[in-house]
Amino acid sequence: MRRGFSQSTTVRLALALLLAQVAALALGLTVIHRFTAATILADARTAAEVARDDFAEEYRQEGEAGLVRAIRDRLAARDDRNFVVLLKGPGGAPIVGNLKQWPATFGDNERWRRISLFREGGTAAEEMGLVTRRLDTGHVLLTGEVLEAQAQLARASQAAFLYALAAGILIAAVVAALAAWILSRRVDAFARAASAIASGKLDARVERDETGDAFDRLGTSINAMLDRIEALVGELRMVTDSMAHDLRSPVSRMKATLEQALGRTRDPNATAALAGAIDEADSLHRLLDTALEISRAEAGIGRDQFARFALPPLLDDLAEVYGPLAEDEGFAISVDAPAELELIAHREMLLRALSNLIDNALKYADGGSAIRLSAARDGTDVEIRVADDGPGIAEEQIGEAAKRFVRLDPARGGSGAGLGLSLVETIAHMHDGRMTIARADPHGTIVTLRLPVAA
Numbered sequence: 001m002r003r004g005f006s007q008s009t010t011v012r013l014a015l016a017l018l019l020a021q022v023a024a025l026a027l028g029l030t031v032i033h034r035f036t037a038a039t040i041l042a043d044a045r046t047a048a049e050v051a052r053d054d055f056a057e058e059y060r061q062e063g064e065a066g067l068v069r070a071i072r073d074r075l076a077a078r079d080d081r082n083f084v085v086l087l088k089g090p091g092g093a094p095i096v097g098n099l100k101q102w103p104a105t106f107g108d109n110e111r112w113r114r115i116s117l118f119r120e121g122g123t124a125a126e127e128m129g130l131v132t133r134r135l136d137t138g139h140v141l142l143t144g145e146v147l148e149a150q151a152q153l154a155r156a157s158q159a160a161f162l163y164a165l166a167a168g169i170l171i172a173a174v175v176a177a178l179a180a181w182i183l184s185r186r187v188d189a190f191a192r193a194a195s196a197i198a199s200g201k202l203d204a205r206v207e208r209d210e211t212g213d214a215f216d217r218l219g220t221s222i223n224a225m226l227d228r229i230e231a232l233v234g235e236l237r238m239v240t241d242s243m244a245h246d247l248r249s250p251v252s253r254m255k256a257t258l259e260q261a262l263g264r265t266r267d268p269n270a271t272a273a274l275a276g277a278i279d280e281a282d283s284l285h286r287l288l289d290t291a292l293e294i295s296r297a298e299a300g301i302g303r304d305q306f307a308r309f310a311l312p313p314l315l316d317d318l319a320e321v322y323g324p325l326a327e328d329e330g331f332a333i334s335v336d337a338p339a340e341l342e343l344i345a346h347r348e349m350l351l352r353a354l355s356n357l358i359d360n361a362l363k364y365a366d367g368g369s370a371i372r373l374s375a376a377r378d379g380t381d382v383e384i385r386v387a388d389d390g391p392g393i394a395e396e397q398i399g400e401a402a403k404r405f406v407r408l409d410p411a412r413g414g415s416g417a418g419l420g421l422s423l424v425e426t427i428a429h430m431h432d433g434r435m436t437i438a439r440a441d442p443h444g445t446i447v448t449l450r451l452p453v454a455a
Contacts (some may be wrong), residue, residue: 017176022172029161059139059141084117084119112130190218254281258281262274309342311343357386361445388445
């Protein structure tokens with residue numbers, strides 16, 4: 001089953017890279033934001049504590065009058081609009097400062113605390129950071145800073161964080177997409193070579209970029225492996241082809257001798273034995289012929305004979321040739337293909353493949369009554385189907401059907417050697433196509449040849 005786009009390894013790798021970059025960026029921005037805010041807040045606290053200590057020293061040296069004068073001078077100077085101060089007497093009444101009242105939740109010796117209060121003349125509560133100190137005479141001094149700068153920084157930092165994060169996500173997405181593209185491009189080189197090898201082009205090789213990186217070294221190793229495989233397969237094909245070719249002459253001579261002996265004998269038992277031997281010689285001869293055809297098709301012999309032709313007349317010819325035989329076996333052959341359908345292929349090889357499929361249907365579709373030849377255009381491909389309404393191939397046996405010398409039901413007898421579907425599959429590969437086998441609904445078998453229009 002084809003996996004969804006989101007399950008693609010390349011897509012998941014790109015997303016992982018994107019998420020890693022975004023997470024690193026977000027972490028970095030968060031650390032910077034928090035460190036900056038903490039630094040400014042520490043500066044405000046330090047300013048409040050320094051002002052408290054300075055006023056306390058002023059009180060120690062000049063008394064209450066000097067402290068009041070110093071507070072008023074500081075407020076009048078307006079060099080720090082965020083400065084907050086309030087002095088209250090031993091009885092709790094405010095003496096001087098720029099707060100409307102003493103915060104009810106604050107004690108006489110408070111360390112740094114944050115609270116929202118109203119300043120004199122203010123119309124809205126403001127967040128402040130405050131410290132307090134009780135003086136020797138019972139007076140209590142409060143100093144602090146309005147944290148408006150911190151609020152502004154937080155807003156600006158948040159906006160900068162969002163802008164930087166958006167820009168970072170965009171850059172990370174581009175980097176991740178670029179990395180995925182580079183990876184896909186390199187992997188595609190291996191995939192193309194593997195696909196070509198699978199279709200029978202044993203001379204295909206991985207394209208190298210001569211960079212000397214891991215992918216390039218892997219390509220070198222794979223190409224060396226393919227060179228060795230091509231040499232071994234070539235030797236095997238040569239041996240198979242030679243054996244099949246060399247055996248045809250002895251088999252032909254043996255058949256001729258048996259036929260001569262059959263013509264001379266009058267013994268019924270000898271006649272039956274010789275007739276059986278001749279049938280076996282014919283089967284062996286057909287097996288050798290099929291083996292030779294498979295070997296030549298795998299070697300690509302005949303690709304120079306590809307030509308453009310109309311497909312419906314070929315299907316009509318097959319139906320006409322097999323019509324009488326099909327009727328004798330209780331089948332009716334029908335053709336369904338658009339008249340304008342054309343493709344570029346080896347006409348004789350395609351005719352042989354479809355003949356094998358019809359032979360199989362006549363031989364194995366026990367109890368069936370119809371064989372249907374059909375063809376249709378599907379994008380850049382042509383799908384040719386041979387379907388019957390027989391019992392069909394069991395699901396668990398479909399994968400074994402096209403293997404060489406495999407007969408799914410030997411008990412049926414017959415002279416087949418299990419090479420018919422192998423030849424069909426080889427012819428499909430020769431055309432850069434493929435063969436598929438499926439069960440029909442409700443029963444029967446459908447064999448499909450999917451071939452490119454221009455092989």
